[in-house]
Amino acid sequence: MTNTPRPTKNQRREQAREAARIAREKQLKRQKLLKWLIPTIASVAILAIVGGVVWAVVALQPPPKKEAGPANMISDGIVFEADGDGGLQYVPTKAIAKGGDPVETEPRPDVLNIVTYVDFTCPGCKNFEGAYGETIRSLVADGQATLEVRPIAILDYRGYTTDFSTRANNVAACVANYAPESFLDVQDAMFAGQPSEGGPGLGNSSILQLVKDAGLDDPDVNECVMNVSFSPWVKAATQRSGQNGVTGTPTVFINGTKWDNANQRFEDFLEAEAAKLES
Numbered sequence: 001m002t003n004t005p006r007p008t009k010n011q012r013r014e015q016a017r018e019a020a021r022i023a024r025e026k027q028l029k030r031q032k033l034l035k036w037l038i039p040t041i042a043s044v045a046i047l048a049i050v051g052g053v054v055w056a057v058v059a060l061q062p063p064p065k066k067e068a069g070p071a072n073m074i075s076d077g078i079v080f081e082a083d084g085d086g087g088l089q090y091v092p093t094k095a096i097a098k099g100g101d102p103v104e105t106e107p108r109p110d111v112l113n114i115v116t117y118v119d120f121t122c123p124g125c126k127n128f129e130g131a132y133g134e135t136i137r138s139l140v141a142d143g144q145a146t147l148e149v150r151p152i153a154i155l156d157y158r159g160y161t162t163d164f165s166t167r168a169n170n171v172a173a174c175v176a177n178y179a180p181e182s183f184l185d186v187q188d189a190m191f192a193g194q195p196s197e198g199g200p201g202l203g204n205s206s207i208l209q210l211v212k213d214a215g216l217d218d219p220d221v222n223e224c225v226m227n228v229s230f231s232p233w234v235k236a237a238t239q240r241s242g243q244n245g246v247t248g249t250p251t252v253f254i255n256g257t258k259w260d261n262a263n264q265r266f267e268d269f270l271e272a273e274a275a276k277l278e279s
Helices: 009-043 123-141 164-178 180-192 204-213 219-227 231-243 266-278
Strands: 078-082 088-090 112-118 145-151 251-254
Touching (some): 078 123, 088 123, 112 123, 123 145, 123 180, 123 266, 145 180, 145 231, 164 204
Parallel strands (some): 112 145
Antiparallel strands (some): 078 145
């Protein structure tokens, strides 16, 4: 048996200081999180995902083909992180090659890795973004989270009559491929211009106008939107999402845990996942 020497008084003091420093950092991180959550809690008691789409016909389709995807979406989603200057920046990636498979995003340690599955034509997604989008983006800009947006199209079968869901979510792929820095602005414009369910939705020219309303007028994007160039990828990514436990939109994961939006407020879910990082 060996006798482990007892720490000296100075060593014990340094250990106590280090423990206190770690505790302070955890407390500051929690305070920052609550700073973003409190306005949300005050304004939204609980978000009922009215218009949240239940997975049905999509799940019965044949296995997805391995279609070529857009650049900056190798995981079927585009990832955003803090830019170090109080804003957000996208994380560049290669595209999924035809015949290839998506590559899952490597989660960052010690942050909230938030993944959202959204349909630009889904009213529930619009409601979610309106209630929590600013909170999530603030957490990302503050370095406490990353955000990955995975667009899928599941309203072609019950919400609209002209493949509007596929055509709208093709926009996400076009922008990610040609102008990824404008992605979130375009997403906001698509939700702002979202028509009511039950009709034909918007034509491609009207969809393109929403893109331009977001301040993006790029020849490559314009052509991609009008030609619905990434339609095969949208359909493939939509089917693949079911393999990841997606049963409707919006679906949100934080660090691999799925939000139970029927029984839990998002702010409670967010705080619970943040607490796991501190334990």
